Amino acid sequence: MTLKQHSILPGFGLTMGFTLFYLSLIVLIPLAGLLLKSATISWDQFYAAVTDPQVVASYKITFGASLVAASVNAVFGLAVAWVLVRYSFPGKNIVDAMVDLPFAMPTAVSGIALTAIYAPNGWIGRWLDPLGIEVAYTQLGIMVALTFIGLPFVVRTLQPALEDMDVEIEEAAASLGATRLQTFVRVIFPAIMPALLTGFALAFARALGEYGSVVFISGNLPMKTQIVPLLIMTKLEQYNYAEAAAIAVVALGASFAVLLFINIVQWWSRRYAA
Amino acid sequence: MILRPFVAFGLFSIALVSIAVFAGGCRRSSDPNAVKILNVSYDPTRELYEEFNRVFAEHWARQSGQTLDVRMSHGGSGKQARSVIDGLEADVVTLALAYDVDAIRRKAGLMPKDWQSRLPNNSAPYTxxxxxxxxxxxxxxxxxxxxxxxxxxxxxxxxxxxxxxxxxxxxxxxxxxxxxxxxxxxxxxxxxxxxxxxxxxxxxxxxxxxxxxxxxxxxxxxxxxxxxxxxxxxxxxxxxxxxxxxxxxxxxxxxxxxxxxxxxxxxxEPSVAVVDKVAERHGTRAVAEAYLKHLYSSEGQTLAAKHYYRPRNAEGVPEEYMKRFPxxxxxxxxxxxxxxxxxxxxxxxxxxxxxxxxxx
CATH class of the missing domain: 3.40.190.10 (Periplasmic binding protein-like II)
Structure with a gap:
């Protein structure tokens, strides 16, 4: 393979140059700044900062809640996408547009709205409270907020995949004697698996960084409901930029590892499922 | 949905034009008779400064003939201090505690060490x-x-x-x-x-x-x-x-x-201070100092009391406000x-x- 491949389309040099410039400006330079900032403290300080029990607890809470929220979205987002693609019903366009609302709403507004609904005196909270279920100001509340903001990612990545799938394939499967379950597991699921994984990964990544909506509903108790971005904020509040960056670097590294893993699984499933 | 090329090109041009307009809007106007200062404050002073700014602008117009525009920024006190440290061009800060103002001095050196003794009452005009x-x-x-x-x-x-x-x-x-x-x-x-x-x-x-x-x-x-x-x-x-x-x-x-x-x-004691280095760069030191001093006048103290802050000097503050404070x-x-x-x-x-x- 030669380094420079000739292409029929002109303009490769210009567009590639632009891509690199744009990515550097928007993504790489700020990330490099983050790394540099965290490098201003010694390795021991870095280690002490990221292994503090409060920090470790918040990593567990953030990653745990994000994982749960992304999984919930993977299941129910699939159902939503399926309904929106396969059926037509009055008001479908409105329902379709509603899926995007969590994208468009300022996250603080979502957080306050969710807290208002799930607080013990809220519309839903008042029915759950007598059952002993507390949502607002618990870890469950964090999951609810993260599920809310992650939903569009799953639905929007699944929709095109489902649209690409011909109904005839399902009919063929049925006519060859497959049961409904078999059709879903053997025919439909493998085809949409890559898209589902992408949606899951996006929802998960989005949840890891979410701050605005969670701080309102979580109660922010150290060791119990304190998320990583909040802890970073408290470090900044003490003008401790370096340790804040250290915590961020670890969180970023972990999310990158998770996303990379999902991408590898996806690549693998594409290669061997086909 | 696939965008037709000319639609895509249109959208792209709109984006470019709006960037240009936005960047142009950020440039400062330079009318010699208009002066602008930015007061970076914390959350619950919104109502107080909304009224005080109006009153002081009139006062300043009478005194100097300049039209004054006081812009406000509100938020959590620590976060606001950090914004100033990171380069928000505040001419004056009015924050929740002296520690936050002092952080601006320590981290960015924007004011001298004795800032707290430059105004009466530890530089806190209301409590x-x-x-x-x-x-x-x-x-x-x-x-x-x-x-x-x-x-x-x-x-x-x-x-x-x-x-x-x-x-x-x-x-x-x-x-x-x-x-x-x-x-x-x-x-x-x-x-x-x-x-x-x-x-x-x-x-x-x-x-x-x-x-x-x-x-x-x-x-x-x-x-x-x-x-x-x-x-x-x-x-x-x-x-x-x-x-x-x-x-x-x-x-x-x-x-x-x-x-x-x-x-x-x-x-x-919510502390106030002129951010010297910024005010000097903007040429707004005189107005910034007068602005903070006016908080100590009976007009300023009355407004503080009206908005439920305890005035330092009850003289000239109506009794109906003073009797609120047990x-x-x-x-x-x-x-x-x-x-x-x-x-x-x-x-x-x-x-x-x-x-x-x-x-x-």
Whole structure:
């Protein structure tokens, strides 16, 4: 393979140059700044900062809640996408547009709205409270907020995949004697698996960084409901930029590892499922 | 959906034009008779400065003939200080505590070391204190700090790590216990009673720890806590700035909440300062200084009292405002904790007393 491949389309040099410039400006330079900032403290300080029990607890809470929220979205987002693609019903366009609302709403507004609904005196909270279920100001509340903001990612990545799938394939499967379950597991699921994984990964990544909506509903108790971005904020509040960056670097590294893993699984499933 | 090429090109051009327009809008206008200053403040001063800016602009127009435009920025006090450190061009800052103003000096060197003595009263033209907001009729019978740790009482306060206001709450509770143990706070500075002081501090630590065990929600800021208490109906008592407590009652009706004033509390001194380096660069030093001085005039003090801040000088402030403020014994951060820098390092920094409360 030669380094420079000739292409029929002109303009490769210009567009590639632009891509690199744009990515550097928007993504790489700020990330490099983050790394540099965290490098201003010694390795021991870095280690002490990221292994503090409060920090470790918040990593567990953030990653745990994000994982749960992304999984919930993977299941129910699939159902939503399926309904929106396969059926037509009055008001479908409105329902379709509603899926995007969590994208468009300022996250603080979502957080306050969710807290208002799930607080013990809220519309839903008042029915759950007598059952002993507390949502607002618990870890469950964090999951609810993260599920809310992650939903569009799953639905929007699944929709095109489902649209690409011909109904005839399902009919063929049925006519060859497959049961409904078999059709879903053997025919439909493998085809949409890559898209589902992408949606899951996006929802998960989005949840890891979410701050605005969670701080309102979580109660922010150290060791119990304190998320990583909040802890970073408290470090900044003490003008401790370096340790804040250290915590961020670890969180970023972990999310990158998770996303990379999902991408590898996806690549693998594409290669061997086909 | 696939965009047709010319539609895509159109969208692209619109994006470029709007960037150009936006960038152009950011440029400063340079009318010699118009002067602009930016006041970077914290959250609950919104209403106060909205009115004060109008009044001062008239005053300044009479005095100098210039039209003054005061722009405001509000947010959590610590976050605002950080913005100024990171380059927000504030001509004056009016923050919740001296520690935040001092951080601007320490981290960015934008003002001299003696900033706090350049204006009267520690550079704090109005004060407030920490009081309790309880539900109407005070069903839990909360009268003083020690009632907060009665079984089943649920307390709402913001997180002292993220909220300047919450640090006052915490220190007020600590000071109450010292006063109860020592009888007289002046013993703190008497070397002879060092043992008693150490014992009292131990007691105070236990007491504050117990209070935080009664806290179910630690919001990041004072307004968040007020909302949790008032709108979500969580908790029996909210530890709040007096001005915030008055505002909640004023806005939500006195039939729902009442204020309980404890036996002793802390003198909260929101500090103001000219940001010298920025004001000099902008050529706004004169107006910035006059702006802060005017807060001490009877007009400024009246407005502070109107918006539920305790004025420093009651002279010329109408009686109807003054009678709002009940007499309460107040101590300062300096006399009990030896100043903000010390209190911050001992109590609120990482590994400090507050973190120990939450150690597993």
């Amino acid at each position: 407030s204190t920490i009081v309790f907001l309880v539900r109407k009729g005070n069903p839990r019978g909360i009268k003083d700090w020690n009632d907060l740790v009665k079984p089943d009482v649920s307390v709402i306060t913001p997180n002292p790590k993220t909220s300047g206001g919450a640090r006052w709450n915490y220190l007020a509770a600590w000071g109450y216990m010292l006063k109860r143990e020592l009888g007289d706070l002046s013993k703190l500075h008497d070397p002879k009673s060092a043992d008693a002081v150490a014992k009292a501090n131990e007691k105070a630590k236990e007491f504050v720890k117990e209070i935080f065990q009664h806290v179910k929600v630690l919001d990041t800021g004072a307004r968040g806590s007020t909302m949790t208490f008032v709108q979500r109906g969580i908790g029996d008592v909210l530890l709040a700035w007096e001005n915030e407590a008055f505002l909640s009652i004023h806005e939500l009706g006195p039939d729902k909440f009442e204020i309980v004033v404890p036996s002793i509390s802390i003198l909260a 007499k309460v014994k107040l101590f300062t951060v300096r006399e009990v904790f030896g100043g903000w820098e010390k209190a911050q390092a001992e109590h609120f920094n990482d590994g400090g007393v507050f973190d120990q409360i939450y150690k597993p």
